[in-house]
Amino acid sequence: MPVVGMVGGGQLARMTQQAAIALGVRLRVLAENPADSAATVCADVRIGTHTSLEDLRAFAEGCDVVTWDHEHVPGEHIRALEAEGVVCLPGSAALLHAQDKLVMRERLSALGAPCPDFAAVHTVDDVTRFAEKHGWPVVVKAVRGGYDGKGVWIVRAPEEAAEVVASGTALMVEECVDFRRELAALVARSPHGQGAAYPVVETVQQDGICVEVVAPAEGLSEDTAAEAQRLALQIADQLGVVGLLAVELFETEDGVIVNELAMRPHNSGHWTTDGSPTSQFEQHLRAVLDLPLGDTGTHSPWTVMGNLLGGDDPDLYPRYEHCMAHDPGLKIHFYGKEVRPGRKIGHVNVMGDDLPRLRARAEHASLYLRDPGLVYPEEGK
Numbered sequence: 001m002p003v004v005g006m007v008g009g010g011q012l013a014r015m016t017q018q019a020a021i022a023l024g025v026r027l028r029v030l031a032e033n034p035a036d037s038a039a040t041v042c043a044d045v046r047i048g049t050h051t052s053l054e055d056l057r058a059f060a061e062g063c064d065v066v067t068w069d070h071e072h073v074p075g076e077h078i079r080a081l082e083a084e085g086v087v088c089l090p091g092s093a094a095l096l097h098a099q100d101k102l103v104m105r106e107r108l109s110a111l112g113a114p115c116p117d118f119a120a121v122h123t124v125d126d127v128t129r130f131a132e133k134h135g136w137p138v139v140v141k142a143v144r145g146g147y148d149g150k151g152v153w154i155v156r157a158p159e160e161a162a163e164v165v166a167s168g169t170a171l172m173v174e175e176c177v178d179f180r181r182e183l184a185a186l187v188a189r190s191p192h193g194q195g196a197a198y199p200v201v202e203t204v205q206q207d208g209i210c211v212e213v214v215a216p217a218e219g220l221s222e223d224t225a226a227e228a229q230r231l232a233l234q235i236a237d238q239l240g241v242v243g244l245l246a247v248e249l250f251e252t253e254d255g256v257i258v259n260e261l262a263m264r265p266h267n268s269g270h271w272t273t274d275g276s277p278t279s280q281f282e283q284h285l286r287a288v289l290d291l292p293l294g295d296t297g298t299h300s301p302w303t304v305m306g307n308l309l310g311g312d313d314p315d316l317y318p319r320y321e322h323c324m325a326h327d328p329g330l331k332i333h334f335y336g337k338e339v340r341p342g343r344k345i346g347h348v349n350v351m352g353d354d355l356p357r358l359r360a361r362a363e364h365a366s367l368y369l370r371d372p373g374l375v376y377p378e379e380g381k
Contacts, residue, residue, distance in 0.1 A: 002289055003028055005059055007050050008069025009036030011335035011344070012265045012281075015273065016069075017042045019282035025289070029069075030059045037335045038069070053077045060086045065288050067243060068264055071098045072145070089191070089242040089288040090263045097239050098263045102143045102172045111238050113231060114257045121171035127161035134175040143170040152208065177257055179250035183217055184268035185232035186246050186280060188287045195236065196283065196293040197229040198276065203248070203268050209344070212362065213305040215271045215298065218355060220251075228256050235261070244269070244284045267307070267344075274331040274349040275303030300351035306362035308332075308346040311370040314339035319372065323348075323365045330365055 001024050006013045009031025017038060020027040030046050031039035039045045048055030050073045060066050065087045078092040097104040105118045119130050121140065131138045140161065142151030151169070154176070155161045165171065182205060186198040199216035216225070232247040235258075239245075246266035248259040269280035278286075278294025286293055316339065323330055327350075334346040348365045350358045367374040 001025055002064040003044075003062060004285060004288065005030065005063035005066040006038075006069050007056065007059070007066065007073055009033070009038040009045070010069050011037045011337070013038035013069040014041055014335060015270075015279075015333070016265065016281045016285065019279055019285055023282060023285055025285055027285075028059070028063060030055065037337055040336050050074075050077075053080055056081060057084070063087075065089055067284070067288050068095070071095060071263065075099060091240065091242070094240045094242070095263055098261045100144055101141055101146075101260075102170075104261055105172070105174075107239070108235065108258055111235070113235060114255065116174040116177050116257060116259075118172055118174045121165065121173050124158055124162045124165050127155065127165070127173050128158050130173045130175075131155075131158075131161075137176050139174045139176050140164050141172050141174065143172055150208070177250045177252065177259075179252050179257070181217075181251050182259070183220070183228060183249040183251050183256065184213075184246055184266070185228040185249060186244065186266060186269045186272075187229065187232040187236055188244050188280075188283045188293055189233070189236040189241050190287045190293060191242050191290045193237070194293050195233045196296050197233060198269065198272060198280070198296045199298060200225045200228045200249075201268055201271065207342075209307070209309070209342075210267045211307050211309075211366070212359070213268055213271050214355070214359070215275055215303045215305070224251070224256065231256065231258070243287045244280055270333070270347045271303040271305040271349055273333065275299055275351050301353045302355045302358055303349060303351045304355070304358040304362040306348045306366035307344055308334075308348060308366055308369050310337075310339040310341055310343040310345045312341060313371070316345075316369060319369050322372075323368055326368075327361055327365065330361070332365065332369075 003026045005028045007030045013029050014037045017027050028044040029038045029042045032049050046059045075092050078088050108115050137154050137156040140153045140155050153164050182203045184203050185200050188196045201213050201215040202217035203210050204212040236245045246262040249256045265280045273279045331349040337345050350361045352358050
């Protein structure tokens with residue numbers, strides 16, 4: 001059976017291991033620490049860093065394909081592996097568009113994909129000129145390395161722009177889009193060009209972190225959903241993506257606008273583990289191995305995913321027992337991570353036909369596992 005190497009030992013690799021077991025695929029993980037999320041559950045773990053070409057070379061030896069738990073592997077390292085005959089999927093040419101937001105914006109705009117207006121930033125004057133044309137506030141982003149709200153600043157005046165520019169980070173500026181809500185279109189593409197699209201979902205953000213996903217997005221018209229799926233599949237094809245592609249979108253009065261891209265399993269797809277016949281993790285493995293892609297339908301009319309964020313009390317087990325007893329239909333997934341305030345430590349899925357009730361159940365579990373006082377402020381229990 002084939003060996004798939006996944007660079008990165010986070011929760012995405014951990015959940016990919018579960019899919020690999022059922023497929024009969026051997027997953028090898030490159031983790032920086034034996035205590036990393038995936039390293040504690042995978043049988044084939046290599047310790048090393050994604051920033052070392054030598055570690056990557058040693059890791060890739062014997063793998064049929066190498067893929068990624070995150071987008072932070074240096075592009076020059078991936079190109080070096082490819083030049084030496086290592087099959088890397090998605091490849092360096094595609095992955096660049098998830099690593100460099102300015103390159104992504106330039107390429108998607110050239111392809112005619114709907115994007116916010118944008119510009120490169122070198123000085124405060126660049127931000128000011130852009131804002132004079134588009135109005136304050138504007139969104140200033142780090143070109144590389146941002147995630148979960150990090151590397152994104154809502155800037156309302158030249159003085160605020162000066163603080164960001166002074167950091168020395170490579171930056172770009174975008175118009176502040178007036179949107180109704182945020183959506184995500186998750187698709188997969190295989191080397192021979194087969195594509196598959198999951199239902200378009202709504203994502204709810206707080207402080208730059210996704211806290212809830214509703215699948216499918218409530219009240220989304222069939223035309224807009226089809227438009228978003230077509231757009232995501234076209235982007236995957238035009239960029240040569242192999243594996244999963246998550247296209248984060250803004251829903252506006254005029255349609256959808258592309259916000260970000262991710263070329264790996266994605267937070268917006270965690271609902272698929274329990275809510276779809278083919279989880280996003282299984283689909284990613286199928287795609288990079290050029291296996292036929294799986295069914296992207298749903299088991300229930302609605303699935304709601306709630307992210308579990310850490311609180312001040314690391315002793316989760318009693319609260320875990322409470323949630324299981326309180327709601328036996330919950331599907332709770334922990335990532336094996338040390339609990340820290342605000343850190344993603346897991347997620348919960350609930351499925352059914354009563355969407356308001358499902359959202360309430362997911363929120364109850366998410367809040368109770370973080371701090372019972374958030375759910376029962378008077379009793380504290």
